[in-house]
Amino acid sequence: MTRRVAITGIGAVTPLGVGADALIERWSAGESGIEDGFGRCREFDPEEHLSIKAARRADRFTQLSLVACGEALSQAGWDDEPPVDPGRTGCVMGTGIGGIGTIEDQLDVLRERGAEAVSALAVPMMMANAASGVVAMRHGLKGQCYGTVSACAAGAHALGAGVRMVQHGDADACVAGGAEAGLTPLAQAAFANMGAISPSGVSRPFDARRDGFVMGEAAAALVLESEESARERGAEVLGYVTGYGATADAHHLTAPEPSGDGASRAIELALADAEVGPDGVDWVNAHGTSTTLNDASETEALKRALGERAGEIPVSSLKSAIGHTFGAAGAVEAAATALALRRGVAPPTVGWEERDESCDLDYVPGEARALEGNGRPLCAISNSFGFGGHNAVLCMEAA
Amino acid sequence: MATANKEQIEERMTEALVSFGAEKDQIKRDANWESLDVDSLDLVELAQIVEEEYGVKMKEEDMKEMKTVGDAVDFVAERAGS
Numbered sequence: 001m002t003r004r005v006a007i008t009g010i011g012a013v014t015p016l017g018v019g020a021d022a023l024i025e026r027w028s029a030g031e032s033g034i035e036d037g038f039g040r041c042r043e044f045d046p047e048e049h050l051s052i053k054a055a056r057r058a059d060r061f062t063q064l065s066l067v068a069c070g071e072a073l074s075q076a077g078w079d080d081e082p083p084v085d086p087g088r089t090g091c092v093m094g095t096g097i098g099g100i101g102t103i104e105d106q107l108d109v110l111r112e113r114g115a116e117a118v119s120a121l122a123v124p125m126m127m128a129n130a131a132s133g134v135v136a137m138r139h140g141l142k143g144q145c146y147g148t149v150s151a152c153a154a155g156a157h158a159l160g161a162g163v164r165m166v167q168h169g170d171a172d173a174c175v176a177g178g179a180e181a182g183l184t185p186l187a188q189a190a191f192a193n194m195g196a197i198s199p200s201g202v203s204r205p206f207d208a209r210r211d212g213f214v215m216g217e218a219a220a221a222l223v224l225e226s227e228e229s230a231r232e233r234g235a236e237v238l239g240y241v242t243g244y245g246a247t248a249d250a251h252h253l254t255a256p257e258p259s260g261d262g263a264s265r266a267i268e269l270a271l272a273d274a275e276v277g278p279d280g281v282d283w284v285n286a287h288g289t290s291t292t293l294n295d296a297s298e299t300e301a302l303k304r305a306l307g308e309r310a311g312e313i314p315v316s317s318l319k320s321a322i323g324h325t326f327g328a329a330g331a332v333e334a335a336a337t338a339l340a341l342r343r344g345v346a347p348p349t350v351g352w353e354e355r356d357e358s359c360d361l362d363y364v365p366g367e368a369r370a371l372e373g374n375g376r377p378l379c380a381i382s383n384s385f386g387f388g389g390h391n392a393v394l395c396m397e398a399a
Numbered sequence: 400m401a402t403a404n405k406e407q408i409e410e411r412m413t414e415a416l417v418s419f420g421a422e423k424d425q426i427k428r429d430a431n432w433e434s435l436d437v438d439s440l441d442l443v444e445l446a447q448i449v450e451e452e453y454g455v456k457m458k459e460e461d462m463k464e465m466k467t468v469g470d471a472v473d474f475v476a477e478r479a480g481s
Contacts, residue, residue, distance in 0.1 A: 052419075052420035053419065056419070057440075116450070117447060119444065120440050120443035120444055120447070121440055
């Protein structure tokens with residue numbers, strides 16, 4: 001018997017603003033946080049949120065994590081006194097690369113000023129597990145704590161790990177999510193040279209005109225807690241994570257398996273875990289990157305996993321509004337899914353206009369659409385896929 | 400490499416410690432590292448600054464002997480030839 005996993009806190013720092021409210025309000029209104037071809041967290045000033053010491057010892061991906069996790073934990077009731085035994089509270093944060101800004105800066109120092117000038121803080125800042133470690137230190141979380149690394153599926157894998165931890169009683173609560181701050185010269189050049197970045201600088205998931213993704217940065221986290229623990233302490237339940245499924249394509253370094261096999265198996269596993277059939281799915285928060293290959297193969301995967309129902313379920317991509325936030329994406333999208341289910345809306349795929357032969361589902365063009373649960377709580381899946389062939393899918397339910 | 404007197408060294412170290420996040424008005428000669436929330440990673444950075452600017456090497460065993468701001472200032476001043 002596994003335990004039901006409630007969401008008791010949601011936090012996010014995204015190109016749409018600082019805070020989970022900015023994310024859902026602005027996405028639901030069809031706004032975009034992309035400017036000049038990048039989804040930058042322009043409103044995020046680390047000095048407004050962190051002490052000098054905390055800020056200078058953290059790479060930007062950890063700074064974003066501290067603020068997103070701080071918001072989620074504060075909402076869940078972690079203020080002066082932790083409401084759950086710290087030894088039974090975990091922390092898992094995913095990232096694609098970790099502190100790439102620090103790596104690039106310190107490589108300049110090494111080349112320009114020599115080995116002796118390299119900062120003693122370089123390792124603790126660039127390590128991919130820094131976000132989880134620093135968040136645990138800040139809030140005194142003493143249960144399981146680690147990072148997940150699976151490119152653009154890392155945030156979803158982190159949440160999946162947190163879900164299992166709570167379901168199986170290894171922890172009573174876990175703050176889990178993802179972060180990425182990779183708008184650096186090396187990452188930009190590398191993604192551009194592999195042909196993944198949109199030359200037009202427009203993120204248009206599932207649209208016939210799509211030409212690649214727009215790079216973004218963000219962090220988001222959910223406080224996952226056993227329903228029992230949340231009820232006992234009177235915490236507000238914001239939603240549930242009811243299922244998790246993860247697979248590998250074992251196909252190609254960067255290209256998704258064209259038939260969508262790996263992705264569809266992950267969707268099926270998540271639905272089976274949640275004990276929900278295709279009829280029980282009201283909305284899909286897609287991975288939808290705006291690349292030719294992903295959006296076509298994801299569409300195939302949805303049709304394989306959901307059958308005839310696929311054509312009736314609204315499918316939205318948050319990346320239309322914030323770009324691709326890599327290791328943060330799965331967490332930002334899970335946060336947005338929980339928030340959208342609470343409001344009972346499917347926010348739009350911003351800017352979607354032209355149907356593509358290979359993308360023939362309902363991508364919620366124009367404006368947000370009200371969701372009907374037909375007498376039961378609304379249910380959605382949130383898809384995340386990463387270079388390397390990683391697939392992770394979460395199934396979520398409204399409170 | 401700059402030659403410097405004790406006051407200048409103290410001023411430079413204060414500036415470094417403030418950049419690490421220490422409160423300026425608490426940085427005094429007799430202030431110990433703990434009271435300033437300065438840890439071993441900060442001290443390694445302080446040593447890098449001192450070596451680059453005054454050519455003085457602060458080794459790990461030297462740093463273990465330094466308990467206060469004054470100890471570090473005196474150590475550097477003695478070796479910087481001021």
